[in-house]
Amino acid sequence: MTGRSVKKVWITLAFAALMITTLPSVYAQGNPEAGKKLEITADGGLEWHRNEQYFRATKNVRAAQGGTVLNSAILTARYKEGPEGDMKIYEVEATGSVQIVSAESKAYGERAVYDIDKGLAVMTGKGLKLITRDHTVTAQERFEYWTTQGRLRAVGRAVAVQAEDRIEADELSAVFTEDKDGKRVLKTLEATGNVVITTPTEVLTGDKGVYTAETNIAELTGKVKIKRGPNELEGEKATVNLNTNVSSVTGGVEGQSGRVRAVFFPGSEKKPEIEKKPE
Numbered sequence: 001m002t003g004r005s006v007k008k009v010w011i012t013l014a015f016a017a018l019m020i021t022t023l024p025s026v027y028a029q030g031n032p033e034a035g036k037k038l039e040i041t042a043d044g045g046l047e048w049h050r051n052e053q054y055f056r057a058t059k060n061v062r063a064a065q066g067g068t069v070l071n072s073a074i075l076t077a078r079y080k081e082g083p084e085g086d087m088k089i090y091e092v093e094a095t096g097s098v099q100i101v102s103a104e105s106k107a108y109g110e111r112a113v114y115d116i117d118k119g120l121a122v123m124t125g126k127g128l129k130l131i132t133r134d135h136t137v138t139a140q141e142r143f144e145y146w147t148t149q150g151r152l153r154a155v156g157r158a159v160a161v162q163a164e165d166r167i168e169a170d171e172l173s174a175v176f177t178e179d180k181d182g183k184r185v186l187k188t189l190e191a192t193g194n195v196v197i198t199t200p201t202e203v204l205t206g207d208k209g210v211y212t213a214e215t216n217i218a219e220l221t222g223k224v225k226i227k228r229g230p231n232e233l234e235g236e237k238a239t240v241n242l243n244t245n246v247s248s249v250t251g252g253v254e255g256q257s258g259r260v261r262a263v264f265f266p267g268s269e270k271k272p273e274i275e276k277k278p279e
Contacts, residue, residue, distance in 0.1 A: 038063065038064070038065045039063070039064050039065070040057055040061065040062070040063045040064075040075065041061070041062045042057040042058055042059055042060060042061040042062070042075070043058075043059040043060040044057070044058030044059030044060070045057070045058065045059075053078065053079050053080065053081065054076055054077060054078040054079065055076070055077045055079070056074065056075070056076045056077075057074070057075045057076075058073070058074050059073065059074075060073070061073065061074060061075040061094070063075060063094075067102055067103050068100065068101070068102045069099075069100075069101045069102075070094055070098070070099070070100050070101075070112075071097070071098070071099040071101070072094035072095060072096055072097065072098045072099070072112075073095060073096025073097055074093075074094070074095045074096055075092070075093070075094050076092070076093045076094075076095075077089050077091070077092050077093075078090060078091045078092075078093075089116060090115070090116050090117050091113065091114065091115055091116060092113070092114045092116070093111070093112070093113045093114075094111070094112045094113075095110065095111045095112075096110065097110070098110060098111060098112045098123070098125070100112065100123075105130060105131060105132045106130070106131045106132075107123060107129070107130045107131075107143070108127055108128065108129045108130075108131075109123040109124055109125040109127065109128045109129075109143070110124065110125020110126060110127070110128075111123070111124050111125050112124075118146075119146055119147040119148035119149070120144065120145070120146055120147070121143075121144070121145045121147065122142055122143070122144050123142065123143040124141070124142045124143075128140070128141075128142070128143065130143070135160065135161065135162050136160070136161045136162075137154060137158070137159065137160045137161075137172075138158070138159050139154040139155055139156045139157070139158040139159075139172075140156035140157045140158075141155045141156025141157075142154075142155050142156065143155075149175075150175060150176035150177060150178075150187075151173070151174070151175050151176070152173065152174045152175075152176070153171060153172070153173045154171065154172040154173075155170075155171050156170070156171075157169075157170060158170070158171060158172040160172060164199070164200045165198070165199050165200075166196075166197070166198045167191060167195070167196070167197050167198075167209075168194075168195070168196045168197075168198075169191035169192055169193055169194060169195045169196070169209070170192060170193025170194055171190075171191070171192045171193055172189075172190070172191050172192075173189070173190045173191075173192065174186060174188070174189045174190075175187045175188045175189075185213070186213045187212075187213055187214070188210065188211065188212055188213065189210070189211040189213075190208070190209065190210050190211075191208065191209040191210075192207075192208050192209075193207070193208075194207070195207065195208060195209045195220065197209065197220075201228055202226060202227065202228045203226075203227045203228075204220060204224070204225070204226050204227075204238070205223075205224070205225045205227075206220040206221055206222050206223060206224040206225070206238070207221060207222025207223060208220070208221050208222055209221075216241070216243050217239065217240065217241050217243075218239075218240045219237065219238070219239050219240075220237070220238045220240075221236065221237045221238075222236065223236070224236060224237060224238045224249065226238060226249070229265075230263075230265045231263065231265060232261075232263045233249050233260065233261070233263075234249075234260065234261040235249040235250055235251050235260040235261070236250065236251055237249070237250045
């Protein structure tokens with residue numbers, strides 16, 4: 001297995017994860033669009049429910065702010081009244097054929113809720129999908145984005161695809177941090193539960209995968225198997241240094257001893273570049 005092919009898969013998810021941050025961009029605190037005009041139009045009109053304390057726009061709703069547009073069947077904003085009668089919106093909900101479109105991406109689902117106090121945006125429903133120019137991310141359960149923490153989760157057999165490269169897991173999670181210029185950059189990326197990484201030449205499986213941006217190293221642990229054609233390597237941990245393109249497979253993790261297993265069929269194809277290190 002070459003470091004290049006694994007690196008491409010991890011970068012795929014990193015870029016796709018970054019694009020999912022547009023999900024709450026119409027309402028998220030601290031986002032670049034926040035100071036721009038917010039315009040909401042709807043065919044069914046705007047309802048103000050004073051007793052229940054919410055506003056609702058119905059039928060072909062369009063909310064636009066800067067370069068981001070949210071389309072849905074219904075858009076609801078719930079608020080609280082302060083002691084002096086001032087209003088504070090604490091939750092915004094879009095339901096029915098929800099689309100969130102920006103210059104970089106398009107997100108689709110049946111329901112999107114942004115909890116302003118928690119800084120949590122959740123998108124759910126059938127057909128849950130995020131599409132960018134080069135990437136597609138899907139999940140069966142939900143997308144979560146914690147705006148104040150810079151933490152993203154795609155839950156429910158989540159899949160990220162770029163061209164012929166694909167990473168799949170029960171959950172994909174990314175943590176972002178700010179660089180010296182104040183821009184949000186990837187810190188760590190995790191794939192948890194029944195992880196499958198597929199490239200045109202290899203299939204890697206394991207229980208958990210972790211990529212650390214600072215070291216540029218990816219690790220796959222738990223019943224690891226690397227398959228290239230008929231050739232296979234098995235162990236408990238695989239480490240891929242994306243700087244040196246050197247990979248290692250060990251039979252144990254966290255100081256435990258173990259053995260690795262390799263099965264090669266001479267002449268089938270060039271052997272993957274793997275350094276075997278039985279403990």
